[in-house]
Amino acid sequence: MIPVLFILIPLISGLALFFFKNEKTAKSFALFSSLITLAVAVSGLTFLNDNKFLQYSHGWLSFLGSSFAVKVDGMGQILCLLTAISYPAIFISTWKNEYHKAGNFFGLMMLEQAGLMGVFVAMDALLFYFFWELALVPIYFLSSMWGGEKRVRATFRFFIYTFLGSVLMLVAIIYLFSQTKDHSFSIESFYSLGKVIPGKTQSWLFWMMFLAFAIKMPVFPFHTWQPDLYEQSNTPTTMVLSAVIVKMGVFACFRWLLPVVSIASFQWGDVVTSLAVIGILYASLIAIRQDDLKRFVAYSSIAHIGLMCATIFSETEIGFQGVMIQMFNHGINILGLWIVVEMIEGQTGTRKISELGGLAQKAPSLALFAVIVGLANLALPLTNAFIGEFMMFNGIFSSDSTRYHIVFTALAAISIILVSVYILNMIRKVFYGDDNQITREAKDIKWNSKLVLSVIVIIIIWLGIYPDSMLNLTRSLSESILKSSDVIHLLSGK
Amino acid sequence: MQNVLQIVWLIPFLPLIGFLINGLFRKQLSKSLIAIIACTTVLASFVLSIWVFLQVKGGNSHVAEYFNLISAGSLKVPFAFQIDALSSLFLLIITGIGFIIHVYSTSYMKEETREHYGRYFSYLNLFVFSMLLLVMGANYVIMYLGWEGVALCSYLLIGYWFKNTEFSKAANKAFIMNRIGDLAFLLALFWIFSKTGSLNFDVVFSKGPLLDSSDITIITLLLFFGATAKSAQIPLYTWLPDAMAGPTPVSALIHAATMVNAGIYMITRSEALYSLAPVTQNVVAITGLATAILAATIALKQNDIKKVLAYSTVSQLGYIFLALGLGAYTAGIFHVMTHAFFKALLFLAAGSVIHAMGGEQDIRKMGGLKGKLKITYITFVVGCLAISGIPPFSGFFSKDAILLSAFEHNKVLYVLALFGALLTAYYMFRLLFLTFNGSFRGTQEQKDHLHEGPATMTLSLIVLAILSFAGGFIGIPEVFATGGDKLSEFLSPVVPVFREGAVSHSTEIILMVLTAVLVIVVIVMAWLRFRKYQQVEEKGIGKFLENKWYVDELYDNVIVNPLSRFGDFLKNVFDRSVVDGLVNGVGRLVNYGSRQIRLLQSGQVTGYVLLMVLSMLLIFVVQFFLRK
Amino acid sequence: MPVNYYIFLSLALFAIGIVGVLVRRNAIVFFMCIEIMLNAVNLLLVAFSKMHHANQAAGLANVGIDGQLFVFFIMVVAAAEVSVGLAIIVMLFRNVHSVNVNFLNRLKH
Known part of the structure; x- marks a missing residue:
């Protein structure tokens, strides 16, 4: 029942929100609804943690062999929880922001949540595609109607880009469907194809699907929509985009790529990993020289996601689990980073790193949170990201599926130097030193951001000290994904 | 020896407590209270370290396991401390000298405001904690x-x-x-x-x-x-x-x-x-x-x-x-x-x-x-x-x-x-x-x-x-x-x-x-x-x-500056022109192509008919050859 | 008589129709050419239908009449088309004083 609630609560409240005229009520209602979703997510993690509640299936388009099959498994739990946490966090931290046509804005936000939840729980390829598109449409309106001056152009590009990927994915899904023995879109039928379809066909399918995911993540060289969109879009949308939506790509690789086209994933693993590793270094180097805070965060995100992508194709259990918890960690950390950026811009009116300085004296709490979130972003031990990165690097290093695992690890791990360079330089330039005209009038953050940032910091520290609490969720799942996508024996047996 | 294992975790934990108290309540506590908290936690660790030191003197070595930090696949990393001669010696050095320096700092940093005073001592305590973690880790x-x-x-x-x-x-x-x-x-x-x-x-x-x-x-x-x-x-x-x-x-x-x-x-x-x-x-x-x-x-x-x-x-x-x-x-x-x-x-x-x-x-x-x-x-x-x-x-x-x-x-x-x-x-x-x-x-x-x-x-x-x-x-x-x-x-x-x-x-x-x-x-x-x-x-x-053998300058010129120039190049030239250019190029190509193809729609009926006839012929020919 | 004769005749008619459409600009001639092409098809339909019928074991009464029925349909449609088309041409001539199709590309703009 829980996955249905995940979809229904935001969907219904989202549709209802379109009729709200008053901004305050719309805001409150959206927050209320997102808190209920969070409560459901938490209860799904704790006392309703039983397949009876976590699974649901109902006939839907049965003439096409598709059904409304949803299930919250370990990875789904993590990502639904991330989605459920980030929404109230976004609403509370941007409580003061004003929007014209607030009802529409919040309505679209909630629809977006419904789409995201759907993607994470769908156990049917057609349903997955349906929600994948559902998650794309609201974001188009959100960022093209509320945001910076060049928002329409940036959004248009994002839309075309992701839509192209989606269409190719649809073609691949339909082809896969036609190959299933029982003509069904169900995930089991798709998984059974992984080792059946010949490698050459799989290669085509692989690239058609991977392109969609790679654009979403984004992996170098498909990343250029991201900095522009982050820069132009309004902050809540950007937060949703970077905290949750980019995880869709990573998530989809796990659920719909590795086990479905296993042979091709293995064959093309080196190519994809190379792209990802190049992307890590590339984005890190750009982030070092970036002056705009929003673009800075965008490039840092590209680097982090690149590491996840590289790890996925290393096909090791340690790596898988590392990526799964890192998806959550990265979402939390980047949310914190965005709130900090939003506060800086709100207080000073600028996002140029070179124009800022000395904020630590004016806004000590903000500086403290910024430092903690920044350190979490550079994966300092005892913050959440460390365990994830450690496991991911370890995963790449111990990978059997590539001969270049040492090179990949060494190159990817250079990012731990580069990330500390850009994060610390940003902190130094923005917060330390003497204040100037721009930062002189800045004030410290208000209770709402403080509350959200404190929660984020608690999560950061908690998962840094006791990551096993989350690793337990993903253990069996990563084992099974590995088992169903492991083709080395198959190939060497031939 | 058993009781050593039971309380050995206190050695790093005490400075951590000091860090948390001083860090969180630095605005509320008075300076002397901050100093006392910071010093006593380290002193207590020092006393415990002496005790541990005496326990391991006979060559004992023990590992105390607490919980699983990471367990994924074959990777099992317990949160465990190792107590033996080497680590206990370092424990003594760290907590002992750490304590002396804490005491010294109470006067040295006296002119700082209360908030910064608290910040300073919380950092010091955190440092002692980290260092203890380093030497005690198993x-x-x-x-x-x-x-x-x-x-x-x-x-x-x-x-x-x-x-x-x-x-x-x-x-x-x-x-x-x-x-x-x-x-x-x-x-x-x-x-x-x-x-x-x-x-x-x-x-x-x-x-x-x-x-x-x-x-x-x-x-x-x-x-x-x-x-x-x-x-x-x-x-x-x-x-x-x-x-x-x-x-x-x-x-x-x-x-x-x-x-x-x-x-x-x-x-x-x-x-x-x-x-x-x-x-x-x-x-x-x-x-x-x-x-x-x-x-x-x-x-x-x-x-x-x-x-x-x-x-x-x-x-x-x-x-x-x-x-x-x-x-x-x-x-x-x-x-x-x-x-x-x-x-x-x-x-x-x-x-x-x-x-x-x-x-x-x-x-x-x-x-x-x-x-x-x-x-x-x-x-x-x-x-x-x-x-x-x-x-x-x-x-x-x-x-x-x-x-x-x-x-x-x-x-x-x-x-x-x-x-x-x-x-x-x-x-x-x-x-x-x-x-x-x-x-x-x-x-x-x-x-x-x-x-x-x-x-x-x-x-x-x-x-x-x-x-x-x-x-x-x-x-x-x-x-x-x-x-x-x-x-x-x-x-x-x-x-x-x-x-x-x-x-x-x-x-x-x-x-x-x-x-x-x-x-x-x-x-x-x-x-x-x-x-x-x-x-x-x-x-x-x-x-x-x-000038220190100009090593700093050497590093700057050989590593730092080239890298940042390269970063600038990537940011301003490569990302804009090449990667983005390719993406926009594809878009522009589609645009250009459709503008060209649009010209076929001339509105001349004969043109359409001709096209139709030619395509039919083409299909016949293709089919004819394909049959062969 | 072998079916080839009919085929070649209708091919010739069809080709004449196409060439007429391609080279002439007069809308009336256009129409006539289209009629010729339609009739070429009709001829073919009738011919095939006849041959088909002749070779068919006479088990079913209406086998082979399909083609000839189709011809009637085509004739009706062609007649309707001609009546509408001619009306359009007359109206055009009244408006632009020409039945040259090269002048009739105004929809493009």
């Missing part, structure tokens, strides 16, 4: 937690006065340099894990002999590279002198007495691997010696009192690495300990000088301080004698042990090491004479301000001075007293003692006398040269040394 991951934790604290404390841009730059530099080392450390961990399937010390070391020698060499080299960052060796030493931007007690605690020993501890801990890798051992020894001499030459020409001490730290660490590389682990650890004593002493005394001079650090503007700062002067002398290796001060015994093992190993190494030791004596006494002798060269205002620090400061100095004097007696060589080398005996369960080609007792005594005489000669030379201050413009090699 696997490489826990060690790594502490390893980066100390780097973090170092970053926070160097940049403590964050208003000053230069200071925060130095903080960044320290952290980033350490991260370079961390990269190597991490790679070593992955390598170890992929070869042995575990990161726990006991498993790794027991499987060590089964590994390929090439694997061992790579692992140990990577670990060593990690250690060069933390323990300030070539090529990653340049952060340490810059780290002097932090408050002086911090320099004493982190950048002299404890954190820089992390790399040494790690290598000693991994002794089981290093003794299997002769190539790495040579690299370690040579790097150590080169660093020792390089840093000593730079120290000759520095004018900042803390910079001289910083380079002397780098140089002494070089000696310790030389010892490690020669397999003389006990000698290395011995020097770690005595160095912690006298370097903490020297830094705190320097802090006392800086405190008295109202923040002045340039020794060219000091001089003649011995009258006003009696206790500081005397303790500083003790420190200088100890570091120079004058018998019977502590430094003599530890440095002699290193020199002796160098002599046993290779005569060239010995000569170079001896040369370095003489340089040490020269620059330390130059510092002493310039600071305390001659006439005062500062402003009148500073002169009136000169005063000895409060009792907490002087008392700390006195305690450290006594330790610096007597600390060597736990490792008296066999020549003087049979069974005098208590330290080796204590450490022998963890670190086996190898002596190859041991020299006879008479040679040993001759060497000692030779060293001592030469050092005294050098001190006299320094006395003659620096008794009276003369202003000289440095030229040639002097200028070269004053």
Whole structure:
């Protein structure tokens, strides 16, 4: 029942929100609804943690062999929880922001949540595609109607880009469907194809699907929509985009790529990993020289996601689990980073790193949170990201599926130097030193951001000290994904 | 022994509590309360450490497991502490010296506002916590937690006065340099894990002999590279002198007495691997010696009192690495300990000088301080004698042990090491004479301000001075007293003692006398040269040394600047034009194509018909040929 | 008579129709050519239908009439088309004083 609630609560409240005229009520209602979703997510993690509640299936388009099959498994739990946490966090931290046509804005936000939840729980390829598109449409309106001056152009590009990927994915899904023995879109039928379809066909399918995911993540060289969109879009949308939506790509690789086209994933693993590793270094180097805070965060995100992508194709259990918890960690950390950026811009009116300085004296709490979130972003031990990165690097290093695992690890791990360079330089330039005209009038953050940032910091520290609490969720799942996508024996047996 | 295991977690936990209380309530607590919390937590850890120390004396070694930090696939990393002779010795050094420095800081930092005072002590406590984590960890991951934790604290404390841009730059530099080392450390961990399937010390070391020698060499080299960052060796030493931007007690605690020993501890801990890798051992020894001499030459020409001490730290660490590389682990650890004593002493005394001079650090503007700062002067002398290796001060015994093992190993190494030791004596006494002798060269205002620090400061100095004097007696060589080398005996369960080609007792005594005489000669030379201050413009090699061999500039020009230019290129040119250009290019191509194809729609019916006919013909033809 | 004769005749008619459409500009001639093409098809349909019928075992009465039925449909449609088309042409001539199709591309703009 829980996955249905995940979809229904935001969907219904989202549709209802379109009729709200008053901004305050719309805001409150959206927050209320997102808190209920969070409560459901938490209860799904704790006392309703039983397949009876976590699974649901109902006939839907049965003439096409598709059904409304949803299930919250370990990875789904993590990502639904991330989605459920980030929404109230976004609403509370941007409580003061004003929007014209607030009802529409919040309505679209909630629809977006419904789409995201759907993607994470769908156990049917057609349903997955349906929600994948559902998650794309609201974001188009959100960022093209509320945001910076060049928002329409940036959004248009994002839309075309992701839509192209989606269409190719649809073609691949339909082809896969036609190959299933029982003509069904169900995930089991798709998984059974992984080792059946010949490698050459799989290669085509692989690239058609991977392109969609790679654009979403984004992996170098498909990343250029991201900095522009982050820069132009309004902050809540950007937060949703970077905290949750980019995880869709990573998530989809796990659920719909590795086990479905296993042979091709293995064959093309080196190519994809190379792209990802190049992307890590590339984005890190750009982030070092970036002056705009929003673009800075965008490039840092590209680097982090690149590491996840590289790890996925290393096909090791340690790596898988590392990526799964890192998806959550990265979402939390980047949310914190965005709130900090939003506060800086709100207080000073600028996002140029070179124009800022000395904020630590004016806004000590903000500086403290910024430092903690920044350190979490550079994966300092005892913050959440460390365990994830450690496991991911370890995963790449111990990978059997590539001969270049040492090179990949060494190159990817250079990012731990580069990330500390850009994060610390940003902190130094923005917060330390003497204040100037721009930062002189800045004030410290208000209770709402403080509350959200404190929660984020608690999560950061908690998962840094006791990551096993989350690793337990993903253990069996990563084992099974590995088992169903492991083709080395198959190939060497031939 | 069982009760040790039950409460050993308190040792790092107490400073953590101190950190949390001081960090969270720094605005509410009064300064004295902050100081009391910070000091008592460390003191309590110290008391516990003594107790643990007494428990492990008989050679006991225990691992206390608490919970699973990571368990994924074959990777199982428990949160576990290892208590044995080596770690308990380090526990004593860290908490003991840490406590003294906490006490010293209570007066040194008195002028800070309450909030910053709380911030300072919470950082200090966090540092002690991280360092304890580092030495107590029973696997490489826990060690790594502490390893980066100390780097973090170092970053926070160097940049403590964050208003000053230069200071925060130095903080960044320290952290980033350490991260370079961390990269190597991490790679070593992955390598170890992929070869042995575990990161726990006991498993790794027991499987060590089964590994390929090439694997061992790579692992140990990577670990060593990690250690060069933390323990300030070539090529990653340049952060340490810059780290002097932090408050002086911090320099004493982190950048002299404890954190820089992390790399040494790690290598000693991994002794089981290093003794299997002769190539790495040579690299370690040579790097150590080169660093020792390089840093000593730079120290000759520095004018900042803390910079001289910083380079002397780098140089002494070089000696310790030389010892490690020669397999003389006990000698290395011995020097770690005595160095912690006298370097903490020297830094705190320097802090006392800086405190008295109202923040002045340039020794060219000091001089003649011995009258006003009696206790500081005397303790500083003790420190200088100890570091120079004058018998019977502590430094003599530890440095002699290193020199002796160098002599046993290779005569060239010995000569170079001896040369370095003489340089040490020269620059330390130059510092002493310039600071305390001659006439005062500062402003009148500073002169009136000169005063000895409060009792907490002087008392700390006195305690450290006594330790610096007597600390060597736990490792008296066999020549003087049979069974005098208590330290080796204590450490022998963890670190086996190898002596190859041991020299006879008479040679040993001759060497000692030779060293001592030469050092005294050098001190006299320094006395003659620096008794009276003369202003000289440095030229040639002097200028070269004053500018630290231009290593910073070299790094900037060879690594930092090209990389940032490359980053600019990627950001402004490549990302915009190439990647984005390709994407937009595809869009433009589609646009252009459709504009061309649009022209076919001319509105001429005949045109359409013609097209239709032609296409039909084409289809016929194609089909015709396909049939064939 | 072999079916080839009919085929070639209708091919010739069809070709004449196409060439007429392609080279002439007069709308009336256009129409005539279209009619010729339609009749070429009709001829073919009738011919095939007849041959088909002849070779068919006479089991079913209406087998083979399909083609001939179709011809009637085509004729009806063609007649309707001509009536509408001619009306359009007349209207065009009244408006632009020309039945040259080259002038009739105004929809393009």
